[in-house]
Amino acid sequence: MENPPITSYSTVPGVDALVNELIGRVADKWTLLVLEALEENGKTRFSALARAVPGISQKMLTQTLRQMERDGFVHRTVHPVIPPHVDYRLTPLGHGLGEAFCSVWLWAEANLQTVADARADFDARD
Amino acid sequence: MENPPITSYSTVPGVDALVNELIGRVADKWTLLVLEALEENGKTRFSALARAVPGISQKMLTQTLRQMERDGFVHRTVHPVIPPHVDYRLTPLGHGLGEAFCSVWLWAEANLQTVADARADFDARD
DNA sequence: CCGCATCCATTATGATACTG
DNA sequence: CAGTATCATAATGGATGCGG
Numbered sequence: 068m069e070n071p072p073i074t075s076y077s078t079v080p081g082v083d084a085l086v087n088e089l090i091g092r093v094a095d096k097w098t099l100l101v102l103e104a105l106e107e108n109g110k111t112r113f114s115a116l117a118r119a120v121p122g123i124s125q126k127m128l129t130q131t132l133r134q135m136e137r138d139g140f141v142h143r144t145v146h147p148v149i150p151p152h153v154d155y156r157l158t159p160l161g162h163g164l165g166e167a168f169c170s171v172w173l174w175a176e177a178n179l180q181t182v183a184d185a186r187a188d189f190d191a192r193d
Numbered sequence: 194m195e196n197p198p199i200t201s202y203s204t205v206p207g208v209d210a211l212v213n214e215l216i217g218r219v220a221d222k223w224t225l226l227v228l229e230a231l232e233e234n235g236k237t238r239f240s241a242l243a244r245a246v247p248g249i250s251q252k253m254l255t256q257t258l259r260q261m262e263r264d265g266f267v268h269r270t271v272h273p274v275i276p277p278h279v280d281y282r283l284t285p286l287g288h289g290l291g292e293a294f295c296s297v298w299l300w301a302e303a304n305l306q307t308v309a310d311a312r313a314d315f316d317a318r319d
Numbered sequence: 320c321c322g323c324a325t326c327c328a329t330t331a332t333g334a335t336a337c338t339g
Numbered sequence: 340c341a342g343t344a345t346c347a348t349a350a351t352g353g354a355t356g357c358g359g
Contacts, residue, residue: 082302082305084247085305086298086301086302086305087226087247087248089301089304089305089308090222090225090226090229090297090298090301091222091225091226093297093301094220094221094222094224094225094297095220095222096216096217096220096221098220099216099220100213100216100217121210121213136315137311137312137315137316138308138311138312139307139308139310139311139312139314139315160304160307160308160311163300163304164297164300164304166296167296167297167299167300168296168297169296170292170293170294170295170296171216171219171220171290171293171294171297172212172216173293174289174290174293175212175215175216175219176208176212178215178286178289178290179208179211179212179215181265181286182215182264182265182286184265185263185264185265185286186263186264186265188265189262189263189265190263
């Protein structure tokens, strides 16, 4: 090894696994796209979210929203009317997560072309 | 709606879908954990990565590394010796992605307990 | 031996239809 | 409208094999 491996930023043992679990939960395609949709649109209905996140299935949207609700990122409000009306909004915790991901979003926009070029290069090599 | 919906930070039409595709690629559990392992350890062997990313299968490690190589995040060096020796290191592009994700990592560490509490709350409610 | 490709069981996801 | 249930399909993990 060339560098002293930093296996943790924390001094508490066993935290690594927990952080990895949380990262694994949060670093999910649909979670991230739903988060962004809620960040952009504020309080949003289920059907509007389905439209705002292109390509997501109803099942994945439901499942993702449930996970995010359980993790405390999203607050779910049911209006007992007919037809049913349910809307979702970010909690402060969820908004904080969105802010943390903001730099990733900016990176993605800034490096779209670079990645495209790298792929073309790789595919051309073999 | 309560806020003016910002559907894009970019002025170029059709870029949204491309950004979403890239986000989808990058917002992957294994990609992120491998990225972090490489960020922490620098140049790392395949077998060392397998150890550094607990729970990953060899197949997923291979697949994730190939994707990251194709996207230009990782450089792969093969030393033609016996036994074989292959190591991986981040490219500047990959390092930039790691920096972008740094805030997510810090957020995860800072909010571990909050999320745990939210989950306990949710599970207790029903 | 190490890196990695391949086969197979298990799990996750998608498409569609249906209910309160 | 907001889900749930059901079934087909794709992704993943585990074990094994193999070339260098």
